[in-house]
Amino acid sequence: MLIYRIVIILIRIALWISYPFSASNRRFLKGRKGVFRKLKKFSETRNPRQPVYWFHCASLGEFEQGRPLMEAMKAENPKLQIVLTFFSPSGYEVRKNYVVADLVCYLPLDGKRNAERFLEYVRPKAAFFVKYEFWYGYLSVLKQKNIPSVSVSTLLRNNAAPFRWYGGFYRNMLRKVTYFFPQDQNTVNLLKEIGIEQVKLAGDTRFDRVADICKHTARNELVAAFKDESQAMIIGSSWPADMEVLLPFMKEMVEEIKLIIAPHNIEEEELERIENELPYKTVRYSKAKKGTISNYRVLIIDNVGMLTSLYRYGEYAYVGGAFGKSLHNILEPATFGMPIFFGDKSYRHVNEANALLKRGVAFTVGDNKELRDKFKRFLNNKEERLKVAEECRSYVQENTGATKLITAYIAQKK
Template sequence: MLLFYNFFIFLYGLLLSIAARFKIKAHRIVEGRKNTFPYLETVLKENKSPIVWFHCASLGEFEQGRPVIEAFRKAFPDYKILLTFFSSSGYEVRKNYDKADYICYLPADTPTYAKKFVELVQPEMAYFVKYEFWYHFIKELKLNHIPAISISAIFRKEQHFFKWYGSFARKTLRNFTYIFVQDLQSKALLNTIGLEEIQVSGDTRFDQVHDICSHPQHFPLIKAFKDDKKLLIVGSSWPEDIEALIPLINNHDKNLRFIIAPHEINENGLQKLEQKINKGSIRYSRAAKETISNYQVLIIDNIGMLSSLYQYGEFAYIGGGFGTGVHNILEAATFGLPVFFGNKNYKKFREANELIALKAAFSVADSHEFLSKFYQLFQDKEQWQQASQIAAEYIQKNRGATKKIMNYSIAFLNKAKTA
């Protein structure tokens, strides 16, 4: 299996290099990886401080790791923080993140790169967020007696770790020093394959979204747009999501306004979105406070605002449910917004299932079902208030993962210092 894994890593790298000729995301990953070692050799040349390493696949995993990164920064101000990404979408958005000292792409998971990386960085501790299981990097950390911690991990019985053919995948898990999982089911599954260094901590995203809710950014332009109307905020939308929403957007009366934040922002996509809307719409970058209330649809054409925009809304629709997977619904729920999303791909997300069971979230198959469920909530104030309260309370009840992870980390590092 090791030969197969190494061949897969080689083949993936080859295909990525070919794709880089045509796809900007692939090009960024390939070029970013080329620069990793020269970058680290330069920035670490004069470094005398201990380093802690955090690895996130992309932007979503970064948001899960972020509470721990920032808590670590407060607890250990003398440490330098290295943050690595696999994807360009994570790196490009967070390459200037001010709570990390060094930010770069993670090289391919080969024995040579893993050995070189660990020898160069020499981290005191490494954190891998959620689904990050890099065999050679984690093995190299173990060989060098460096603790490797998996955080916000979640496991399902369908995964290859728990199949008869999953012995190689289980080796990767056994190389972790400690694993923090989101739920009891994940812990029970890991116990069945002989893993004991596990703690049910929950999902760090609950701490992250609660912090955003407690200290949101404020946008006078958004407040002026909302005026005294109810507001549906569409977060991280894809074209399939817009198809489900357009009948409502184009036919609703003036008592409801819409903010749409596309998942991918590019001129072609923005123009196609604008062409579908037959009511007054305007992009955020072109709006003026004096006239923005004349429009019914506001299109967010930047990155970074969405998580704080939910404070202005009464309802949220989160994209991705008709595609690869529904995006972050917790950012809306923490502000007490009932949440809608597509029904094709949400069941692997624990929070989506739990909020549906609590009647604070609603999956929809198409525009017809969305209109039916939306109007039921829109017209029934008591039902809306109940769903809003449940959503906010759900976030409160699930906080605390960051504290559990940091308690372990502090105890471990303090023990290492006195050893």
């Protein structure tokens, strides 16, 4: 425990040292400056007769896993109150106005004092930690106060710290969690191997989220006009390393299909680079006009938040990130049904990527030639493409239901 406290102190020091040099760390620290004022105001204005549920997410990906639960609980009781916290600026900045939550804020840095103060203001009936967010101070104080803590869509790896010889501290931390709802059987097995029995396999709540998106995505008249009668490839969350593979492919194939590009980075420099590299008419979404948009071959999405709904307009998808740190969300294109392509480096830790590869509906690519060759398999074979599309949709539907299982558990504890 002493070592953990020292680590937290060192993190604080490192954040302040990096303050002048890191925009992300500046947002991280500035956002936390007024967090207790926000929590105090919430405490003073909340309805004391209605329960509060606290959800904590590291960032956007975890938010998408917690979102189905928050929305299901709010739909059942619109008067209950939800406090949503984020660890990272990238999650908070995008979802700070999330309407389902009664309060959205940063999570104060871990430690007994911060945890006690936070919980005194929030007074949650239960706390939900999404995927693999575990904080010793918060879990310890929750346990002391007899407030249930629930880990949802839990995903743990064999080589994670709790399962190593030096992992006693981490094992002790996991044992403070009241109940686990893991994504996969491997996580169930790992938890039981260290003596944790309060576990039930639930699956990944993101399947419920993307299935719901598929049912309720509104038509985008501008994008529909751009696509017109053409086939389209949606390029989602692309990074420069992805574009190195994609640009030669796009130059060769843009006469065959239309392209909708949603880069991970929408800074002006990146958008201009894409535009300058392509010898075709491109248009940015923010500047497009419905009457003329169909004249363009390439539509560049220069905003955040649209990508999920864009996949409904695609016959093919390329998802970025796998040439860097990690593959981005491939469940979104899967739910709309289409062949999915991604880089051949950082994807093996992504369960759904491995499952879709095994089913023969997703495809890794190492270079432009491999992408072109695998894509051409479907370009002139509609029957094969539709078969893949149906298999993608089936995969998503087969794995829904985690939200219902977890909300049933919550109902039992009321």
